[in-house]
Amino acid sequence: MSAHSVTEPTRLSKSIAAVLVAVYALITLLPLLWIISTGFKSGPDSISYPPKVVFAPSLEGYVNLFTTRTRIGAEQFAALPPPETWYDRIVRQSGTVIAGQSRFGERFLNSVIIGFGSTFLSIFLGTLAAYAFSRFRVPLKDDLLFFILSTRMMPPIAVAIPIYLMYRELGLSDTHLGMILLYTAVNISLAVWLLKGFIDEIPREYEEAALIDGYTRFQAFRKVVLPQAATGIASTAIFCLIFAWNEYAFAVLLTSGNAQTAPPFIPTIIGVGGQDWPAVAAGATLFLLPVMIFTILLRKHLLRGITFGAVRK
Amino acid sequence: MAEIVIRNLRKEFGAFTAVQGSSFTIADGEFFMLLGPSGCGKTTTLRMIAGLELPTSGEILIDGEDVSQRPASQRDIAMVFQMFALYPHMTVRRNISYPLVSQGLPRAQVQAKVAEVARILGISDILDKSVGGLSGGDRQRVALGRAIVRNPKAFMMDEPLGALDAEFREHMAEELRALHDRMRATTVYVTHDQLEAMQMGDKIVVMNHGVVEQFGTPQQIYDHPASLFVADFIGSPAMNFLAFHGAVQAGETEVDLGGVRLALPEVQEAASPRDLVLGVRPEHVTLSDSAPYRGRILASEYLGTTQIITLDCPHGRVKARAPSGQGVRSGETVGLSFRAETLALFDAASGRALRTAANRGVHHG
Ligand SMILES: Nc1ncnc2c1ncn2[C@@H]1O[C@H](COP(=O)(O)OP(=O)(O)OP(=O)(O)O)[C@@H](O)[C@H]1O
Ligand SMILES: [Mg+2]
Numbered sequence: 227m228s229a230h231s232v233t234e235p236t237r238l239s240k241s242i243a244a245v246l247v248a249v250y251a252l253i254t255l256l257p258l259l260w261i262i263s264t265g266f267k268s269g270p271d272s273i274s275y276p277p278k279v280v281f282a283p284s285l286e287g288y289v290n291l292f293t294t295r296t297r298i299g300a301e302q303f304a305a306l307p308p309p310e311t312w313y314d315r316i317v318r319q320s321g322t323v324i325a326g327q328s329r330f331g332e333r334f335l336n337s338v339i340i341g342f343g344s345t346f347l348s349i350f351l352g353t354l355a356a357y358a359f360s361r362f363r364v365p366l367k368d369d370l371l372f373f374i375l376s377t378r379m380m381p382p383i384a385v386a387i388p389i390y391l392m393y394r395e396l397g398l399s400d401t402h403l404g405m406i407l408l409y410t411a412v413n414i415s416l417a418v419w420l421l422k423g424f425i426d427e428i429p430r431e432y433e434e435a436a437l438i439d440g441y442t443r444f445q446a447f448r449k450v451v452l453p454q455a456a457t458g459i460a461s462t463a464i465f466c467l468i469f470a471w472n473e474y475a476f477a478v479l480l481t482s483g484n485a486q487t488a489p490p491f492i493p494t495i496i497g498v499g500g501q502d503w504p505a506v507a508a509g510a511t512l513f514l515l516p517v518m519i520f521t522i523l524l525r526k527h528l529l530r531g532i533t534f535g536a537v538r539k
Numbered sequence: 540m541a542e543i544v545i546r547n548l549r550k551e552f553g554a555f556t557a558v559q560g561s562s563f564t565i566a567d568g569e570f571f572m573l574l575g576p577s578g579c580g581k582t583t584t585l586r587m588i589a590g591l592e593l594p595t596s597g598e599i600l601i602d603g604e605d606v607s608q609r610p611a612s613q614r615d616i617a618m619v620f621q622m623f624a625l626y627p628h629m630t631v632r633r634n635i636s637y638p639l640v641s642q643g644l645p646r647a648q649v650q651a652k653v654a655e656v657a658r659i660l661g662i663s664d665i666l667d668k669s670v671g672g673l674s675g676g677d678r679q680r681v682a683l684g685r686a687i688v689r690n691p692k693a694f695m696m697d698e699p700l701g702a703l704d705a706e707f708r709e710h711m712a713e714e715l716r717a718l719h720d721r722m723r724a725t726t727v728y729v730t731h732d733q734l735e736a737m738q739m740g741d742k743i744v745v746m747n748h749g750v751v752e753q754f755g756t757p758q759q760i761y762d763h764p765a766s767l768f769v770a771d772f773i774g775s776p777a778m779n780f781l782a783f784h785g786a787v788q789a790g791e792t793e794v795d796l797g798g799v800r801l802a803l804p805e806v807q808e809a810a811s812p813r814d815l816v817l818g819v820r821p822e823h824v825t826l827s828d829s830a831p832y833r834g835r836i837l838a839s840e841y842l843g844t845t846q847i848i849t850l851d852c853p854h855g856r857v858k859a860r861a862p863s864g865q866g867v868r869s870g871e872t873v874g875l876s877f878r879a880e881t882l883a884l885f886d887a888a889s890g891r892a893l894r895t896a897a898n899r900g901v902h903h904g
Contacts, residue, residue: 431624434591437611438618439685440641453628 258514264507269320272503286320287504289313291330291495291512295322330509333491338516339402340487341471344409348466349459351410352417353425357447359418360425361433371422374415382412383475390479400484405477409470416469417462424458425451460527464520471517488513541602541692541725542567543588548597548607550583557583559749560597565693565742568723570716572740574730576772580749581729582697588727589695590614601692612641617686618695622702623678625670625685632666635684642689656684659718675703679711683718693725700735712739733773737761745769755901763898764883767890770818776847778818781854782887786812794884797853799832802879804897814887817854821847823878824859826867830874839867850875 235243264272266283295317306323309315317324359367389408390399398404428451436446452459478490492509495502543565550558558580565571573581586592588599590611599607606614617638625634632653639649657663660680665673670681679699686694699715700708716739719726730736736743737757745752745760745768753765764770770778783796787810793800794817801817826848834850834857846863849856850873857875861867884893892898 429622429624431620431622432626434611435618435620435624435626435685436637437591438589438616439638440612440615440689442612443610445641450626 261507261510265504265511267504267507269502269504272507284316284504285313286316287502287506287508289316290328290502290505291508292328293317294325294328296325297322328495330488330491330495333486333488334512336402336481336485337471337488337513340405340409340485341467341516343402343406344413344470345463345467347406347410348413348417349421349463352414352421352462353452353455353459355414355418356421356425357451359422361430371419374418377411377415386476386479389476393480400481400486402485405481405485405487408476408480409466409473413466413469417466420462420465421455421458424455424462428454457527460524464524467520468517542600543693543725543727544598544600544603545584545588546598546600548584548587548599549595550580550587550592551595557749558587558594561744561746561751563744563751563754565725565727568725569741570719570726570728570739572728572730572736572743573746574733574736574740574743574772575746575752576731579746581731581746584746585618585695585697585727585729588693589616589618615692616695617689617691617693619679619682619686619697619699621698623682623699625678625681627670629670630666631662631668631670631673631681631684634670634681635666635688638685638689652688653684656688659687660684676707676711679703683715687718687722687724691724693727696726696728698729698731700730708735715739734775737773745772747772753901759901762881763892763901764818765892765898765901767816767818767885767887767892770883770885770892774820776821776858776860778820778883779824779855779857780885781817781819781852781857783815783817783854784812785815786810787815787884787893796832801832801877801882803882803884804880804895806884807894807896807899810886810893815893816885816887818883818885818892819857819877820881821858821860823881824857825876825878826859826861826865826873827876828874830876832875832877833872834875835872836867836869838869 263281265287266285267278267281268284268286271278271281271284272287293313303321303323306318309318314324358364359371364370393399393404393408396404398407432450432454433443433446436450437443441449472489473487474489477487481487481490488509492506492513495505495509545561545563545565548558548561549556561584573584575581583592587594587607590606590609590613594607597607598605601614601616626637629637635656636649636653639652644652653666654663657666660683662677662680662684665677665681670678673681679702682699700711703711712735728736728739740757742755743757743760744754747768753760753769760769761773764773764778767780770780781796783794785795787794787806789807789809791806792804793802794815795801796817803817832852834852837849837851837856839849840847841863844863845860846865846867848859848861848867850859852875859875867873880897883898884895885891886893892901
């Protein structure tokens with residue numbers, strides 16, 4: 227059936243389509259489901275072969291994610307008072323005791339600050355720049371737009387060494403501000419181009435009506451243009467956030483103690499006696515949540531946004 | 540309400556001149572039409588008056604004050620856009636109240652004014668709807684409501700009926716004119732429809748290629764076009780043109796068309812031998828067997844009470860408006876007589892109407 231078919235889809239073709247979509251969704255979601263389920267497995271279950279699809283759920287991975295543990299001698303272990311909390315109990319089962327908090331919470335918070343901070347900054351600057359490019363006679367407009375885009379023509383990591391040196395010189399290495407600025411610099415070209423497209427589609431008459439109704443240019447921008455660009459802003463924000471949230475290479479290179487984000491941290495979660503897969507999976511699961519929630523919240527806009535205004539009225 | 544004076548107004552977009560030195564005056568309370576074909580600079584002129592476009596040179600005086608370099612928000616003018624430009628993310632009520640909110644009016648007063656405007660326009664029942672689903676007529680009314688709600692100095696309307704279908708247009712045109720008659724607000728109205736301009740306007744400016752061709756009342760413009768362009772643009776069917784070569788002296792009351800002498804209003808300026816054009820409206824042509832100027836009937840078009848007869852004459856095609864009862868046979872050769880006092884004489888090269896006793900006092904651009 228062609229995309230331009232004018233006949234109503236039959237019931238059969240509808241059910242075939244539904245099955246195809248379900249199968250496709252299953253295939254793409256399988257790794258995700260695997261990660262989520264691994265997060266709830268016990269250590270031995272997570273590496274058993276053949277892999278276990280049905281297993282006794284355990285919060286061990288999550289507890290391990292947020293704690294550091296040590297193994298103590300058998301006598302000492304026996305002499306311990308009974309566990310006080312549910313997580314103490316889980317840890318005891320593997321013959322260890324909690325030694326302290328892990329740094330996951332901190333890293334996660336860093337990711338939130340840097341990811342959302344740079345997204346906000348990219349959108350803020352991008353919207354203003356896109357509006358100016360869309361509405362005003364900017365000298366050398368086309369050249370500037372090309373120049374802005376050209377920053378994306380090489381992989382950002384190609385400039386890693388100069389940035390590393392520059393950041394060290396400026397004291398921006400391993401700081402939140404440094405990472406926010408860096409991700410903003412990478413994202414802003416995308417933001418300006420996407421947002422300019424969306425703003426171009428908003429007829430000028432709306433702002434002009436507002437100007438005539440006694441509003442200043444900035445008020446017209448805020449009260450009339452912004453609400454109508456909401457779709458574009460939302461979808462651009464999602465793209466920006468996904469990049470900043472998942473960025474790995476710069477984070478490895480430029481952050482360590484203070485401003486390290488979750489992506490370089492998660493793979494380094496090592497349990498007592500080898501890679502702690504349930505904890506890694508638990509970390510990955512939690513790491514997924516913010517982007518997922520953000521996307522779901524903005525989904526209504528995103529679906530309209532990624533058609534790039536083709537059906538906007 | 541206000542008087543608007545336009546002096547030598549000019550607008551260039553890069554190398555292109557959209558408006559070249561317009562001058563005219565819009566009296567207080569007038570319904571003023573900016574008329575011309577597509578691309579002649581009507582919208583540009585209107586936008587300069589509203590403050591959405593700054594003129595390259597020239598003056599715009601509103602109530603005697605030069606506002607030509609002021610932003611739109613400080614001119615106290617309301618505008619109805621061609622596609623209405625209602626704020627799509629607001630309800631009808633918010634759309635109409637928006638101009639008042641910018642003035643910081645208290646809520647109760649805003650609500651009262653909106654209610655009053657809605658009553659005048661008959662849209663009280665749709666105030667809480669979103670503007671998305673409204674019909675063309677209702678959108679039009681909301682746009683008008685947004686314009687009249689704050690008592691501006693003047694209204695600008697850019698082809699406000701252009702987006703409506705033909706049937707509804709007539710109705711809205713009447714409604715608009717009635718509204719104007721009630722409010723007596725200075726209104727500048729852009730249209731390319733000469734019938735609309737003639738029906739609704741107190742005064743008309745006819746523009747072409749950025750130049751004001753003529754400025755006057757509908758009757759002056761219809762009866763005494765200042766140029767070939769205006770004569771051709773106004774009226775349906777347009778004025779007939781008989782092209783001939785000749786010279787005229789001041790004081791003459793006849794011209795010679797291929798040996799036939801035709802009377803016309805006394806010419807008041809001399810013209811050396813050159814290409815001239817005699818203009819006559821179809822309703823001022825009568826067919827009579829005795830007339831010396833002859834033409835062959837090509838066709839006739841039945842219009843109910845009248846018919847339009849097309850004739851082939853030695854100096855060009857002529858259309859005559861005649862009672863539909865008059866029997867005509869195509870192919871027949873008949874005489875044509877023209878009502879002398881209505882004739883106009885144009886210089887073919889410049890297109891300008893020569894001064895005669897009839898068109899004295901007509902404003903050229
Ligand atoms: N911002 C602009 N930049 C460059 N040229 C422009 C601009 N605005 C208008 N023009 C040109 O100026 C001329 C007059 O435009 P304008 O919109 O005033 O015409 P108009 O009489 O309103 O025509 P229409 O009946 O088609 O609306 C046109 O040739 C148009 O292309
Ligand atoms: Mg126009």
